[in-house]
Amino acid sequence: MSVKVRRVQPHSPAERAGVLAGDVVTSVAGVTIGDYLDVELAISGEGEVELSVERGGEELALMLNRSSLQGVLLSAGLELEFSPRICPNNCIFCFVDQNPPGMRQSIYVKDEDYRLSFTDGAYITLTNLTAEDKARISALRLSPLYVSVHTTDDRLRREILGNARAEPIIPALKELVGLGVSVHTQVVVMPGINDGVVLERTLRELSFLHPGVASAAVVPLGLTRWREGLNPLKPVGADSAREIMGIVDELQREFMVRIGIRFAFCADEFFIKARREFPGGDYYEGYPQLEDGVGLWVCLREGFYSALEEISAEPALRRVTVVSSTLAEPLLRELCREAWVRWRVKADVVAVPNRLFGETVGVAGLLCGEDIVGFLKGRELGEVVLVPVSAVDGEGRFIDDVTVEELSERLGRTIRVVEIDGGELLGALLGLEED
Numbered sequence: 001m002s003v004k005v006r007r008v009q010p011h012s013p014a015e016r017a018g019v020l021a022g023d024v025v026t027s028v029a030g031v032t033i034g035d036y037l038d039v040e041l042a043i044s045g046e047g048e049v050e051l052s053v054e055r056g057g058e059e060l061a062l063m064l065n066r067s068s069l070q071g072v073l074l075s076a077g078l079e080l081e082f083s084p085r086i087c088p089n090n091c092i093f094c095f096v097d098q099n100p101p102g103m104r105q106s107i108y109v110k111d112e113d114y115r116l117s118f119t120d121g122a123y124i125t126l127t128n129l130t131a132e133d134k135a136r137i138s139a140l141r142l143s144p145l146y147v148s149v150h151t152t153d154d155r156l157r158r159e160i161l162g163n164a165r166a167e168p169i170i171p172a173l174k175e176l177v178g179l180g181v182s183v184h185t186q187v188v189v190m191p192g193i194n195d196g197v198v199l200e201r202t203l204r205e206l207s208f209l210h211p212g213v214a215s216a217a218v219v220p221l222g223l224t225r226w227r228e229g230l231n232p233l234k235p236v237g238a239d240s241a242r243e244i245m246g247i248v249d250e251l252q253r254e255f256m257v258r259i260g261i262r263f264a265f266c267a268d269e270f271f272i273k274a275r276r277e278f279p280g281g282d283y284y285e286g287y288p289q290l291e292d293g294v295g296l297w298v299c300l301r302e303g304f305y306s307a308l309e310e311i312s313a314e315p316a317l318r319r320v321t322v323v324s325s326t327l328a329e330p331l332l333r334e335l336c337r338e339a340w341v342r343w344r345v346k347a348d349v350v351a352v353p354n355r356l357f358g359e360t361v362g363v364a365g366l367l368c369g370e371d372i373v374g375f376l377k378g379r380e381l382g383e384v385v386l387v388p389v390s391a392v393d394g395e396g397r398f399i400d401d402v403t404v405e406e407l408s409e410r411l412g413r414t415i416r417v418v419e420i421d422g423g424e425l426l427g428a429l430l431g432l433e434e435d
Helices: 014-017 036-042 113-122 129-138 154-161 169-176 198-207 240-256 268-274 297-308 329-343 369-376 404-411 422-430
Strands: 003-008 026-027 046-055 058-065 078-081 145-148 182-187 213-220 264-266 319-322 346-353 384-388 414-418
Touching: 003 014, 003 036, 014 058, 026 036, 026 154, 026 240, 026 346, 036 078, 036 113, 036 145, 113 145, 129 169, 169 182, 182 198, 198 213, 198 264, 213 240, 213 268, 240 264, 240 268, 264 268, 268 297, 297 329, 297 422, 319 329, 319 369, 319 422, 329 346, 329 422, 369 404, 384 422, 404 414
Parallel strands: 145 182, 182 213, 213 264, 319 346, 319 384, 384 414
Antiparallel strands: 003 026, 003 078, 026 046, 046 058
16 A cells, blocks of 8 residues: 655655655555555654655655644645545535636545545535444544534435435434544535524534534535526525524524533624624634634634734835735725734735626635736735735645736736734734745
8 A cells, every 4th residue: 555745845844854746655654554644644743754655666765854743744745646535415505516617626526535524624424434434533533523414304414415315414423423533513504495493403403412513613605606507596695694693693592501612603704794793712612613714704803913912023114915805805904904003014905806706705715816817907016915825725826727926927026825814914914024
């Protein structure tokens, strides 16, 4: 068994160890490798670890320094070849079916893989787990995992998944919990289908599996303009957002009394659509669903204001452009005003309408390079253009395959990719740690 190295990131621990693209990793620390997950687990820890690789018919032993890795492949600079399992479902709201043509190929892959759930927080439906998978999950203690539930009404869930063979979800979750796995769940809400009393029942039944089921995220379905021939679905509007949040509010009060936590949380998009004020950070109980857009707004804001008190800097007297999604624009304007008041950084927040997917799509992860170029061309951009990291993949490509380098060339400005982190955003505005 082995796994091939697809790419080695420049200036990374893997490059310093002498790993090359095309190398075949056969073992790590003497442990035989079956897939990328084995490498992920084997390089966790600190100190040096030996990688055995095949290169040109020769077996080489390379020493990888793990002092700052924390068991993450990308931290090591290793990108390994991996073919994820394909989703067996045909969900009525599937976003992949709504993608336009001509984008980067990875967005057309319908993956459903427990390994990606563990390493990347990808949501799975448990509809393709085998007995061997469950044994491996138990043996390797792959926890937490992330599960898309949508509803605990099994008949309705099979209709939503487009999979008549989907097994009942509550027994499946109980089995995972019985293996010692902590599970975070997700409900993609579709007005008129799984909201109202259906949503109430779903969240309550999931709460009965706490603490094994640790949390539930309630997120709105995403609809693009590329839906011809697909199921007719209603978007979440202001009224439905308020109704859904009312259900979650009421259940949170019940859960606080019964299990001592709020347990279920609405995605940030609901607060924005319902025009409700965001809560404080304590509300999110450690941000268990941050990657699902639950608490990102509050986490970014609190991190920014915390960094304000820690950073000591002279007035920067500079001008930058901050590329924003339409949903994040109000928050970024608020934060950039602070940068102007304290350091005289003139930060122009530009909310780029998503012309490719449709202007109802307002998340940063679906911003494309061509839309950014079209909206920024001819503007006064200042010294640097900041773009959110969620808009690009690991190779610096936007969803339409435009690269960060190409964007920089076409705009004639330096592009800085910024993590969704308040401290890093502030540092980028001030020009700290720029090359």
